[in-house]
Amino acid sequence: xxxxxxKSAKLPENFARVLVEKPEPLAGRQTIQLVLVREVQDYxxxxxxxxxxxxxxxxxANADGTGDIERVAFLAGKQKAAxxxxxxxxxxxxxxxxxxxxxxxxxxxxxxxxxxxxxxxDVSGSAGKRSNIKHRxxxxxxxxLLPVDPSLREVQTFNGVDGATQLTDxxxxxxxxVRPGSLFASIVTLRAVSELELVLAIKxxxxxxxxxxxxxxxxxVRNHLVGVVVADxxxxxxxxxxxxxxxxxxxxxxxxxAVLEDFKKKASTPARVHVLTTEELGRLVEAVQNASGPDxxxxxxxxxxxxxxxxEHYRTKDKKKNKKEKGRNTDT
Numbered sequence: 001x002x003x004x005x006x007k008s009a010k011l012p013e014n015f016a017r018v019l020v021e022k023p024e025p026l027a028g029r030q031t032i033q034l035v036l037v038r039e040v041q042d043y044x045x046x047x048x049x050x051x052x053x054x055x056x057x058x059x060x061a062n063a064d065g066t067g068d069i070e071r072v073a074f075l076a077g078k079q080k081a082a083x084x085x086x087x088x089x090x091x092x093x094x095x096x097x098x099x100x101x102x103x104x105x106x107x108x109x110x111x112x113x114x115x116x117x118x119x120x121x122d123v124s125g126s127a128g129k130r131s132n133i134k135h136r137x138x139x140x141x142x143x144x145l146l147p148v149d150p151s152l153r154e155v156q157t158f159n160g161v162d163g164a165t166q167l168t169d170x171x172x173x174x175x176x177x178v179r180p181g182s183l184f185a186s187i188v189t190l191r192a193v194s195e196l197e198l199v200l201a202i203k204x205x206x207x208x209x210x211x212x213x214x215x216x217x218x219x220x221v222r223n224h225l226v227g228v229v230v231a232d233x234x235x236x237x238x239x240x241x242x243x244x245x246x247x248x249x250x251x252x253x254x255x256x257x258a259v260l261e262d263f264k265k266k267a268s269t270p271a272r273v274h275v276l277t278t279e280e281l282g283r284l285v286e287a288v289q290n291a292s293g294p295d296x297x298x299x300x301x302x303x304x305x306x307x308x309x310x311x312e313h314y315r316t317k318d319k320k321k322n323k324k325e326k327g328r329n330t331d332t
Contacts, residue, residue, distance in 0.1 A: 008283075009284045009286070009287035010283055011276075011284060012274065014230065015230050015280075017030075017230070018030035018031065018032055018230040018232075019194060019198065020193065020194050021194065022303050023116055023136070023194055023303060023304075023307045024192070024310065025131075025134075025314060027136055027192035028192045029191070029232045029233065031229075031232060032193065032228065032230050033187055033189050033190075033227075033228070033229040033231075033234060034187065034189075034190065034225060034227075035186075035227030035229065035260065036185075036187065036224060037184070037185060037186070037223075037224045037226050037256075038183070038221050038224075039181070039182075039183055039184075040180055040220075042180055042218040042220040043177040043179065043218040044177055044178045044182075044219045044220070045177045045178075045214050045219065047213055052175070054148070054176050055072065055074075056070050056071065056072055056073060057070070057073045057143070058070050059071055059143060059242070060243060063240075063243040069147040070148045070149070071143045071144045071146075071147060071148060072143070072148055072178055073142075073143060074141065074143070074211075076139035077139075078212060079142065079188075079211065080139045081104075082208055082210060083188075083204050083208050084118045086204050086207055087113070087114045087117075087200065088102065088103065090203070090204060090297075091112055091113060091114060091300075093293070094293040095294075095297050095301075096294055096297075096298065099301070102115065106123055107123075110133060110308065111305060111308055112301060113196075113300035115133055115304065116133060116136075117135070117136055117193070118137055119133050119135030119136070131311045131314075133311075136190065136192055136197075137188065137191070137193075139188060140186075140189075140237060141238060142238050142242075143185060143238060143242040144183065144242075145182075145184070145185060145242060146182065146183070175214070185242040185245055187236065187237065187241065188201070188205065189234055194303065196296060196300055196303060197300075199288050199291050200296055202225065202284075202285070202288045203288060203293070206223060206288075206289075208223065209221060224252055225281070226255075226256040227253070227256040227259075227260050228275075228281055228284065229273065229276075231267060231272055231273040231274070232272050233268055233273075235263050235264060235273060236259075236260065240263065241259065244263075253278045253282075257275060260275040
């Protein structure tokens with residue numbers, strides 16, 4: 001499957017270098033940064049549950065550190081939760097065979113592509129507790145390109161309607177939300193992933209459209225993949241990307257590619273960094289879109305089973321080692 005995707009996308013060899021043949025419990029530093037612009041398409045509530053105020057943070061206004069502005073913060077946990085559940089739902093949709101139930105947060109199967117990529121903890125409480133799975137996908141807080149006021153914040157009043165009279169009574173409260181058209185600079189980092197996992201991750205991000213609180217009445221966000229970096233390290237953070245892009249993104253792909261090339265020079269080993277060109281990025285997205293979801297899922301479950309077998313091998317190996325060392329101590 002890997003050869004098929006690389007062939008159709010015509011990606012350079014140094015891109016293929018960071019893709020592992022299959023997921024392994026002992027992961028290396030092969031790093032892929034998916035650079036995104038998240039575009040709000042409807043009123044979106046980005047807040048914590050304890051307060052009804054938007055999550056905001058003061059950051060530098062410019063890349064040189066001058067000035068301060070208040071930006072909306074799209075918390076990493078809010079992005080991860082939505083996309084983890086999106087992949088979970090896609091696996092159910094595309095699976096052609098009966099699978100063990102898996103859902104957040106109390107019933108993770110530890111045997112599916114989502115668990116292997118996003119990480120999972122065994123909460124069964126059984127005596128023979130299985131190994132946990134460390135995540136190989138990471139998120140960071142995304143920041144709005146524009147300041148909060150007056151550009152982004154929208155305060156809406158909502159009312160209750162009497163079912164019998166169809167009349168509204170007093171206002172029930174107010175809702176602070178982010179206005180449609182708002183842009184957020186975001187980065188999702190993949191570590192030591194296979195090509196199959198890369199495709200599933202990109203498909204999930206492009207498919208996911210509901211974020212934040214109260215998604216039943218809004219929260220639509222369109223994710224644009226505007227850049228990809230492959231390296232042995234993370235070369236840029238969402239805040240650095242935000243400051244580099246400035247107030248607007250007239251041509252996201254072209255603008256982002258130039259920004260990433262600049263940050264490539266600051267990497268610990270620039271020779272090991274490759275920034276996909278606009279043309280390469282377009283071919284990659286097209287190849288991902290053309291990949292069959294059901295085929296990916298079947299291959300993904302087999303890879304997840306192999307991953308768990310490898311984990312069990314290490315666990316059994318450690319048990320034998322500990323037993324052997326215990327025997328030596330008894331003899332002395």
